[in-house]
Amino acid sequence: MNLDNDNDCNAVLAELSAYLDGMLPEDRTERIEQHLAKCADCRTERDRLEIVMQELAQLPRSEPSPDLRRRLLAHAEAEVVFERTEVVMVQQGSSRFIHRQIVPAPASPEPAAESSAGSEARTIVSYQSSRESTTTPYRRIIHRP
Amino acid sequence: MDDPTPSLDNPTDAQLMQRMANDDVRAFDVLLTRHQTAVFHFIRRLTGNASQAEDLTQECFLRVWRARGSYLPTAMFRTWIFTIARRLALDAAKSRRVEILFLEEEPFPAASNSAGESDPHHMAERRELACILDAALDRLSPDLLEVILLRDVEQMSYDQIASIVGCPLGTVKSRLNAARTQLRSAARNWFEAER
Numbered sequence: 326m327n328l329d330n331d332n333d334c335n336a337v338l339a340e341l342s343a344y345l346d347g348m349l350p351e352d353r354t355e356r357i358e359q360h361l362a363k364c365a366d367c368r369t370e371r372d373r374l375e376i377v378m379q380e381l382a383q384l385p386r387s388e389p390s391p392d393l394r395r396r397l398l399a400h401a402e403a404e405v406v407f408e409r410t411e412v413v414m415v416q417q418g419s420s421r422f423i424h425r426q427i428v429p430a431p432a433s434p435e436p437a438a439e440s441s442a443g444s445e446a447r448t449i450v451s452y453q454s455s456r457e458s459t460t461t462p463y464r465r466i467i468h469r470p
Numbered sequence: 471m472d473d474p475t476p477s478l479d480n481p482t483d484a485q486l487m488q489r490m491a492n493d494d495v496r497a498f499d500v501l502l503t504r505h506q507t508a509v510f511h512f513i514r515r516l517t518g519n520a521s522q523a524e525d526l527t528q529e530c531f532l533r534v535w536r537a538r539g540s541y542l543p544t545a546m547f548r549t550w551i552f553t554i555a556r557r558l559a560l561d562a563a564k565s566r567r568v569e570i571l572f573l574e575e576e577p578f579p580a581a582s583n584s585a586g587e588s589d590p591h592h593m594a595e596r597r598e599l600a601c602i603l604d605a606a607l608d609r610l611s612p613d614l615l616e617v618i619l620l621r622d623v624e625q626m627s628y629d630q631i632a633s634i635v636g637c638p639l640g641t642v643k644s645r646l647n648a649a650r651t652q653l654r655s656a657a658r659n660w661f662e663a664e665r
Contacts, residue, residue: 342647381622
């Protein structure tokens with residue numbers, strides 16, 4: 326490093342990284358270029374920094390296991406099925422049982438509450454969205470005589 | 471937009487998120503194929519632990535999947551997912567500071583033999599430099615490591631990095647400079663031998 330230009334060199338080195346990224350204003354870029362034209366040491370540092378940046382961009386990336394993708398897709402599939410599963414409680418006389426059914430994809434029109442209950446259901450007493458339900462997990466409670 | 475040339479064959483991340491909002495799992499698969507390696511690599515670097523990085527990458531993408539209904543197409547997808555990844559990695563690091571002292575040693579991955587690098591001597595030298603930089607990255611503080619990974623590995627803009635890390639542009643600049651200077655110093659002997 327040129328001892329007479331120590332301050333210049335330090336100022337340039339402090340901004341070399343931003344300079345190489347093109348992130349400096351025009352006047353500072355110009356000043357750095359003027360300094361580099363006359364300072365071999367700073368040119369060396371610039372060249373080394375460039376090599377470091379190039380090498381970092383080419384460093385091999387560690388890969389996740391192939392299982393990760395399979396697990397995530399299985400999770401996503403399962404969540405779709407879960408979110409579309411309608412759980413209904415059917416009360417017939419004194420006995421109750423739970424019935425699960427898959428609700429069609431969102432693109433299809435929302436079926437009327439009574440028709441979606443299926444032919445077995447006689448009366449729908451209440452209806453709750455499974456996502457908003459706080460008191461019961463059942464979207465519908467069906468009472469049968 | 472994340473992708474400069476969107477098409478039916480190459481949908482943007484935002485388009486994929488819109489399809490995912492209709493429960494399209496195939497769109498999620500495309501998004502995974504596109505980003506899982508980058509996200510995993512980023513988290514693995516920050517945590518220093520491959521098996522934990524895999525769990526956190528899974529959590530990261532599950533959050534993306536579960537947010538599919540509320541995602542705004544105006545948000546830059548990569549910035550968003552790396553923000554989630556960073557937060558998960560930092561939270562995990564906080565909860566296992568003691569374990570971090572015993573980072574697992576992983577073999578350095580084999581470099582790909584890119585075109586124009588057929589000279590075995592040159593390749594061996596570059597591989598040596600890559601090993602030096604790889605080890606030097608592990609010695610960087612988390613503040614410096616995350617910015618250099620986002621900039622020099624993920625090629626993100628300063629604005630994106632500032633948004634992900636949550637700091638001013640000037641801080642990104644100074645941290646990048648500090649990180650690169652440390653890496654250059656770590657490779658000083660290699661450079662001197664090259665002369």
